[in-house]
Each structure stands twice: as structure tokens, then as C-alpha cells.
Amino acid sequence: MPGLSSLFDYKRKFFPADLRAGLSVAAVSLPVSIAYAQLTGVGAIAGLYSSILPLIIYALFGSSRQLIVGPDTATCAVIAAVVAPLAMGDPILRWQLVIITTLLIGGWCIVAARLHLGALADLLSRPILMGLLNGISITIIIDQCAKVTGFKYQTMEFIERVYTLPSYITKIHIPTLLVSLATLAILIGLKKTKPRWPAPLIAVIIITFFSWVFNFEQFHIAIIDTISAEGLPLSSWLNFDLGAAREIVVPSINIAIISFVSMMITVRSFAAKNNYDTDANTEFLALGLANIAAGLSQGFVVSGTSSRTAVNDANGGKTQLVSIIAAILIGLVVLFLLKPLAYIPICVLGIILIYSSWFLIDLRSIFQLFNRDRDAFYLSLSTLIAVLAIGIIPGMALAVLLGLFLFLRKIFRPTEQLLGLDDNGLIHTLSRHTKPIPNVFMYRFNSPLTYFNIAYFKRRILTLIDQSPKHCKWIIIDAIPSFTYPDMSVLTGIDELVQSLKVRDCVLVLAGRRGTLQRWFNDMDINLDKNHIEFTNDLYLAVRMVQSNDHAAELATE
Template sequence: MAKALHWIYRLAPGLYALRHYRRGDLRYDLVAGLSVVSVAVPVGIAYAELAGFPPASGLYASMMAMLAYAMFGSSRQLIAGPDAATCAMLATALSPLAVIGSPEYLSWSIALTFLVGLMCLGASRLRLGVLADFLSKPILIGFLNGIALSIVLGQLGKLLGFPVLSTGIVDRFVEIADKLAQTHLPTLGMGVLAFALLFAMRHRLPRLPAALLVMVLLGALVALFDLDRQGVAVIGAVPAGLPNLAVPQISREAIQTLFSAAAGIALVSFSSAMLTARSFATKNGYEIDPDRDFAALGAANIASSMLGGFAISGADSRTAVNDAMGGRTQMVSVIAAIGIALALILLTEPMRYVPIAALGAVLVYTGIFLFDLRSLRALWALDRNEFWLAQVVLIGVVVSGMIQAILLAVAISLVRFLQLTARPAVDVLGEVKGLAGLHATTHHESVRTREGITMLRFNAPLVFFNAPYFRQRMMAIAEEGGEGLRWIVLDLLPVSRIDVTGFYAIKEVSEALAKRGIMLKFAGRTTELSSYLAGRGVNFGPVRESTYPTLRAALKAFRQASSNTSQQADTGLPNDPSNPS
């Protein structure tokens, strides 16, 4: 029984936390849960509109995502639910396949969400949580900024009162410019009022649920003045009650058609959730398990699809509300899910009057603040290359769309990784007066090197894809050392791994240098190197006999060898500089 419980708790860490729940946390979690509901209801409805779903689907997705993540996730603060990036990507992927809002569109979307969940579960099984580390900060900034532009342009038609049928960012901009004369003024007025209220509450009443209050106020205006009869589009009837459970049907055609889109959504969903979860885990002093959270997002997406919802991720705004209101455990998600269920049962009638322009205003407002100008400024100050990398990804989203931009982002990440490891820095080391240790000549102008010896640091593992570069740099440095060079000492501390190709590269370099009268020596990792050679039965004497525990020890040995050489030259005896003893 104990083993079974251990397995269950390992699979569902949230269940363990809820079973051992402390009553003292309830009052904090209750306040935080109700605060999350006040944000999740309007945002869920707005994101359903963004994804091309009925309003209730956003609430179904929110409710099921919260419950699933509370059971299977490792973060105490993260709130799962509809997310601007995943919703925008879902709509972009499906709009060429069916008319948005049609039964076919909804069927495709449910299948895509289910497939995203399966991919997340498979990625967790393969322990691919490390993928979150592959999308660097500049790439994510560029990608999210591109999504922000896409969201803003995609919702302008709702604010202006006419449909926008184009899918690409550039095409949408052109279509909106052509249709400006068709602007519906009452709808525009509602949108402007929504914006004014959102910004006023942000600055004067920041603790209030601005999106919820704006929708309530504008819905009341529509109901009081019959604005829906004057052409102001509203949400309309929202089905009351909870949805029926159903297992999505996925055909081979759906898998073939949706595979790349599902992979892209799964990657962005996971990466975004991990950025949020890690930030709040660090703030609150605990660790999260990326592989476990991959499985939790998979379960949340599958649960969402089975109730007619759509793809979800970690919701940064709702997570921030949870943390700000003092939420302590996964119970916040359970309380919030119950609150959304009550809203579906009791509050669907008032929801019907909420104007579409209010939803559009909330989404454009979200897109404006999703655009991270502060981080762009920081990138410009820290590293111009990283700044332009973010712009390349943003342009990729604008020109080719979000799904293709995901592939571009992954490709850029891999190229960056290969660039850093295949062409690592090779530093020549020397002494600096007044500073302990040895330092790179590229970092200090006053570095002094010793005649006859060059000490090097190869800042990467020595493996198959950088072994040719290692040979090239070693021979170039030997050439630069001139005829007086006798020793090259390679610092092995940064070389965390040497594969077979790297070993043969060292052997070839050692033999080539020996022909020039130069000896290749090694400092650091002497035990590891000896064990590596002995464990494989390799008899490569020049390596085994030329290792020193530190660079200082190698430098001392060179001085002694040089001194012995001078003495032997004076007495006419033969010398061997490789054997200082």
C-alpha cells in the first residue's frame, strides 16, 4: 500500500499536497482563488474569442486546466489556462482548414488540443523538459513581441465593427487600412470606452479586476440602452451548466495535418509556462520539476479537449494575481475552478450582453502589455547581437506566421548552440601584476606571457563537431609562438568531456607539434584523463606522461626544465625538457 501511494504521489504531486493540506493556508488560498476567478472569467471569454471558440469554451478550458495542473503540476503558484500565445497560434493553424466558429473548425481545434496534450505527455516520458532551456531569452522576447503585434491587429476589426478575414499580420494591416471607411461608430465608442476604463483602473485602482469590471459595466450599458439593436455585436447566449464529457476522435488525416502545429504549440506552451513557474518558484524558495510539468500540461490539454475546450498554457497574469493575493498551495487552482463552475451555472444570462468590442479591447490591452519594450532596451544595452536576434524572430512571426516562426526560433537556437560550442573561445593565458592566478590576454592589456611556453584554455567540451576547430587553433597558436616556443600547456578544467574524435584530435596535434620541437602538456583533470585512457586500454604515452594538476604546476615544471636545460648545455650533457626531474 505504501509503495502504491508513493507511486501515486510521484505521479500526482498536487494530490499529496492536497491530502496533507494545512488548514492555516485556507484563508490565504481562498482569497487568492476568488481573485483568480475574477480575472479568469473575462480573460477566458476573451481568449475563446481569440481562438475562434464560443465564450463558454474559454471557461471550460480554464476550469479543466486548473484542476489538471493542481493534481499533476509541481508549481504551487502557477495557474494554467488559456494563453494569448497558444490561442493565437491555434487560430493561425486552423483558419486555413475551416471557417472560424464553424462545427468543422471546432472539431479540428479539439483534435489539435488533444494532440498537443499527447505530445506533452510523450515529451515528459522522454524527459524532454530540457527543451525549455533551448529557447533563449532573446528568442522568446522576439517571439512574444511578434504574437503581441498579431493579437493587436487581429482584434482591431472587433473594435472598429467590421470583419477582418486575412490571416497574416501584413495582410491584416492592409485589409484594415482598406476598410476604415466601414467603421461602425457605436462599436468604436464601446471599444474606446473599454480602453479608457482599463487604463484608468490600471493606474488608479490596480488591485481591482479591471477586465471583469469593464465587461460588467459595458454589458450593463448594452442591456440598459438596447445597444445590441443598434448594431453593437454582443456575445449572445452562453449555455448554462457544465459541459458533457466526450473523447475527441482523431483520424490519421488529423495527425498528419496538425502534427507540426501541435508540436509548435506544445513547445511554446511549455516554454512559456516554465518561465512563469520558475520565476515564482525562485521568488518563493522552492524548485519545480520541468518533466513533471510537461506531463501536467499534457493532462490539462487533454482534459480541456474532452470538455470542448482548447489549448492552454501557464497563465502569467492569473499566476501573478495568485501570488500577489498570498496564494500558498495548489488549492488556489481548485477553488478557482469551483468558482468558474458556479459562474457557468449562475451567471450565464448576464454574460450574453457583454459586447464583442469589450472582449477585443481586453485582448488588445493584453497585446500592448505583452509587447516587452523594457526587455528590448535591456538587450540593446547588454548585447546588440542578442537584440537583433530578437528582431529576426519578431520579423519571422510577422512575415511567415507563428507556426513557421516556431521552427525558425528552434533553428536559430540550435545554430546559436552550435556556434557557441563548435567555435568556443580559445584563450592564451598569462600573469597580471597584482592579481592572483592566470588570466586571458583578451581580457587584460597588461598580461605577461613567458617566453618558450604558451598556456591555453579551450572553453568547451572537445567533441566531434569542434575537434577540427581545436586542431586548427592549436596549430595557428603554435605558428604564432615562433621558433622559441617549446611547450604548449592546455588547461583541461573547462573541457568537461572528450569523445573519441576529440581524443584523436589531441593525439594528432601532439604528434604534429612534436615534429616542430614543441611538446603538448596538460593541466587539470589529471585523474579523469588517466582513468579515461586506462579504462580503454589506450597506450598514448605523451598524454599520460605530460599532465600536471594545475597550470601553476605546469609553469613551475617548465621553469625547472628550462633551468636544467641551461645547466646541461653549460656542461655539454644531453637534455630532455619533457622530463623536469
């Protein structure tokens, strides 16, 4: 519990900044949590529940001093996509499935922490996350267009919603649209004039006040209506169908990975900014326990939130006490201020979601990859298109597969370099300033050798040797990037390569990992032809050995 030890050593001088940051985080979290509850499809109270215990649990178990956990755009959109088809319009069943999914996500994260799988933070590459977040944000904006204008979609699919959107113009509810525009004007105005103020909270307070005074319901403007702190009745759990829960086991693993990866990007960014270290496995455990706390308190999935973490950092938050202060303030709202929240118009929450999602859209960064990394560009763009075309869950799965295939392609067919010496005797890639060494073919294979690329490795070396205009007796291979672990197929393949080079009157020289490679061949009981293979500690010693042997041969000839 790194957070607990930090609180025990708490410095009083941090308290004013932590208190200010805690108030700001609570102010931002309140309206956003309710909005994400609407996005997830559960009661507004669930959003508040998700912002109390999880904050406290993370403050105790997390290793980041700045991170604020809570409902997050990506995870809420994904969990809604998972449970909506299973709930079949039943709000009680939907809430039950959301809770079970949240508990499963927490469980997977705890198991991953126990197995030290913090390296999964690197599973979803930055290009995949860029495409995923852009796709989810655009999906949310189109989805919320119905709530902010007062009509209902007749279809669930994104593409169908987009091309039928113009047909809904005649169904726009003008009073709802006016309230939405007023909310948007407050948000934009405060961002420009008072950027450090909690614009979503202020907008919600102002519009909710007018909703209470003028009774928006008489104008057919939908409001939250009632917010009950009682949660799900016990009787509904007695009738819960476990069969439905089986359908969310695998998706919960996907959501756990997305949640953890997006959280770790925020954790690492703010840790680097504030010059301290974090631990990925500790974060996995903290995220798991936070989601368990969310599920047991009838909330829904939480993750690290970049926007609220930025609010914390901008207000000078120093320690995990910020999360505890924010949780206490939100808890007080649940205890004493639920009735006023019932007057919040649903379109206001829709505008907040659109406003938040708009700033997550960053198509420029995707297209900037075109000139920097063409493969990353196509991967990111494919993820974006897949999420929009076939849905969040299948699109995400397809993106991960594409990323895996791209990685495997680079391993199967990596780049390669022919090496030589420059005028100063330094080894570089062959160029105008670097010349090949007489009687030497020096080669680097830019990938670890495995059972599925050893055949290609052998084929490339033999092809390049056969195409060389001059015969090369010495074939020097840079062994450091290629030999990373003992693979029986690889070591056997090297023996076969030695035999092929023997026919061509060539000697193979493995430069680097001399002792390790000799031990691997001995352990595998592979008897190499010692007249046609040599081991050296590095490339420079290999070149020196070759030149010495050639010089000795010349003297013997003379």
C-alpha cells in the first residue's frame, strides 16, 4: 500500500494545495460521473458510486501521486457496447451485467498483478490507442446527438446513424436543442475566460437551477427525474441469470487491458513530469482493487482519467490525499444533495459528453504518422475505421490482431544491413564512406532469430553470398541482436548453415555472445564443424581475427 505509507509521512505544507486540488477534482467529477452513467446506460447514482470508494482504494494502493481514477470515456463506451445486447432493454439486468463486468475486470487485473503482467501496458501500441480513442470519441458524439436534440435513433449501428442523421432534422425538439446550446455556450465561454474553473459543474448548476425554477418537464425536456441512493434491490439479484454473465467473461478481459493500458499512459506521463517512479504491477493491483470496490458499491468500471488527473496536477496536487478529499466531497453530495440532481436535463449530460469527446479527437496526429511511420499510420487508421464500421468491441479486437500481425511481419522479414569499415576503422552500414572488407561478408539481421524466421535468415545469407561478385571466405554475423535465447530450431539451423557454407568454402564467424553461444550448442548436443565456424566476443575482434588469419595465410604462401 504505497499510498498509505505516503500518507503516514505526509507533510503539512502540502495540505493547502491538496485541498484545492481535491475540491477541483470533485467539482469536475460530479457532472462527468453522472454523464458517464448515462453513457453506460445505468442510473445516475451509479456514476457517483463509481467516484467514491474507487478513489479511496486507489489512493491507498496506487503508486502514482497524481492519478485520479473514475469513469472513463473509452471504458464506459466499451462496457456499454458489451452489455447493451445482453440486457435486451431491461434496465435492472443491464445494471447487473455492468456490475458483474466491473467485478470481473477487477479480478482479471488482480490476477495479472499477481502474475507480474505489467508489461501488458505495452500490448496496445500508441497508434492503436490513437485510432481507438478517436473512433470511440466520434461514436459517442454521434450517439449523443439524439439526446441533445430530443429525437431517438431507429438503429444501433454507427454508419446507419450517420447517413440517416439528416432525416431526423424534422424531429428535433427545439426546447431541448436550446437548452443544449445554452449549456455549450457556458462551457465554451468559461473555457476561454476562466479556463481553471470547473466548467461542467458550473454549467450543470446553472441549467439545473433554471430547470427547477421553470419546470423543464412541462416543455417536454427530459430530466434525470429521480436519483435513488438505494441501488439495486436484493430481490433482483435472486433472479439473476448466470448464463448472461458467461457472455461477458472474454469481453471483460479486453476491457481490463484497455483500461490498464490507457491508465498507464496517464500514470507514466505525470510521473515523468513530476520526477518520481511508478510500478506497473502495483498499478495493475490498484486498478483491480478499485474496480472491485466500484462493483461492490454498485458502480461501474473505472480507469485512470487523464482530464481529472490534469486538473489535479494543474491545481498543485502533491499526494494521494487529493483523491480522498474528492471522494469525501462526492460522498457528501450523495448523502445530502441528491434531490437537486434530479432536475438535471439529460441533454446537458449529452453536451458534456460531446464536449469532452471533442477534445479527445486528434485526427491530425494520425495523419502525421504518414510521413513518420507508414506502418503505424495504416495501423492507427485501420483501428479508427474498424471501430466506426463494425463496432467498438470487434474493431478493437481487429486492431489488436492487426498490430500483432504487423509485429510478426517485422519479425518474419526484418530489415538487414551489410557492414564494412570507414576510413577511421569503425564499423558502419555500407555506404559511400564505408567500404567492404576484402574477403569478408559482414551481415546484421535486425531481429531475434526464432523457429519461424531461421529459414529466411539462412536463405538471405546464402543468396547474398551467391550474388556477390567476389568470393568471400569469411562470413561474419553480428550475433548480439539475433541470438537472444536458446531455440533448438535456430541452433540446428546454424549447423545447417555451416554445412552450406562449407560447400562454398566459407567460414561462419558469430561475433558476440561467445561464451553463451558455445554453451547453448553444447547443451543442445550439436556438434559443429569447428573448421568452418568461429566465435568471437564482438565484431571488431572478428575483423581482427580474420585479418590476422589472412595475413598469416599470405606469409605462409610466400
